[in-house]
Amino acid sequence: MLLYLQSNLFIMKSLLSNLKISVPDKIYLKDPESSKLGKRIIEHSILLIDKIGFDSFTFKKLGVEIGSNESSIYRYFESKHKLLVYLTSWYWAWIEYQMVFTTFNVQEPKEKLLKAIEVVTETIEQDDSFSHINEVLLNKIIIDESSKSYLTKEVDNENKDGYFIVYKRMIKRLRNMILEVNSDYKFASSLASTIVEGALHQHFLKEHFTSITDCNDNISPSEFFKDLTINAITN
Amino acid sequence: MLLYLQSNLFIMKSLLSNLKISVPDKIYLKDPESSKLGKRIIEHSILLIDKIGFDSFTFKKLGVEIGSNESSIYRYFESKHKLLVYLTSWYWAWIEYQMVFTTFNVQEPKEKLLKAIEVVTETIEQDDSFSHINEVLLNKIIIDESSKSYLTKEVDNENKDGYFIVYKRMIKRLRNMILEVNSDYKFASSLASTIVEGALHQHFLKEHFTSITDCNDNISPSEFFKDLTINAITN
DNA sequence: GCAAATATAATAGCATTACTATCAACCTTA
DNA sequence: TAAGGTTGATAGTAATGCTATTATATTTGC
Incomplete structure (x- = not known):
């Protein structure tokens, strides 16, 4: 499966080099x-x-x-705040693209969902489609700083102005894939948002607070969240 | 159970009024x-x-x-940063106390765990044991600001100096209760840290990004995380 | 009850931050 | 070649995040 994913990535990258990741222009x-x-x-x-x-x-x-x-x-x-909002939007749009591309031709809902979870939770590998953007470092910034983009007194106004649509849209896609596996599951949105933020948090913990995570070089946040999700929605 | 919890809280509060919540003195x-x-x-x-x-x-x-x-x-x-670290430590020490007290005499591991999850994830009710501290507002601050206390370039040094022990200790207690239900579960630490941070995040989402959460006035983050946890660890 | 110790208040000062404004230079492209 | 837009340089400002000094309260120990 890793090999399959990688060849997919190769095709995707050549496609992406002709594309522009779109970020809301109010930012x-x-x-x-x-x-x-x-x-x-x-x-x-x-x-x-x-x-x-x-x-x-x-x-x-x-x-x-x-x-x-x-x-x-x-x-x-x-302001530097808007620059951070720009970087996070760019990042999630890029992840969203990978998520959609990687899962596009997958029929089996469970397989599709697991691939999507992998895309949003795995450690980032360098992508050379956008020469001026170092995705590995950008991922580190997302882990360390992205929550500062919405943990402000201005969230509600900025949210109204569409600053966070890319992020929310990506989470909704994940929610839909959860519902495709089990349409009766009551907490699909909360599970999707927990997977995304939780994975960032586990990545942070494995770097800084190792005593309160099981994630390390052998166990990835991805593994934990795939197990968690499958147990939560299938019975 | 709610009634039982409340009478427990009453006993606890009278106890707490003679106690001082202990915060690491380096802070x-x-x-x-x-x-x-x-x-x-x-x-x-x-x-x-x-x-x-x-x-x-x-x-x-x-x-x-x-x-x-x-x-x-x-x-x-x-600095104001150290004040924030103080407030978060106080908060988690207070939650830890409630967690230990509420679960102390409970024999059944699953019941014990569910009560602990309730304590860490429920919306806070005012506690008049500490007259100068408004726990309801403090809880809001924890939801909105607490991650800023560790999302800094100084985390590793401050962690070495014990700034975050209260938080980590509380999460370890929760992990132990998870293991008491299922000692074979592979991700007890990650699940415990996900419950705690995830609940704060869901509380934030229900105030600001309602479209990516299922939590609202009828469905609490607590309900979601109890369901998630039970499905994750029992099979 | 008084002196000594300690806590608090007032003022000043300083480098940095987070901007805004103005004007000059430069670079296109019609 | 003139006009429009982009960039660079300089200056300025209010606020921030402190530190230092000195004066004034307040507590406490004898």
């Missing part, structure tokens, strides 16, 4: 995909946030990193 | 429980963080709120 002032500087902002923001953490990250420091001016970065994003 | 410079000002700092930090959010919260604003000086607050806590 940015100017589309960073539309210019060289914009791409450098995305590329180096990922490197810098991974290096010093989102809390210490500033546009001034990013400016130094890309040999550009702070004020130029402000022309793309209103 | 503070001066024990806020040791003075009137210290207690005012805790009391009003809960009110103010709930009101304006942790990101906008500053010691200067808190000083205004309690009619005291910024520099006086700095004598109790090095």
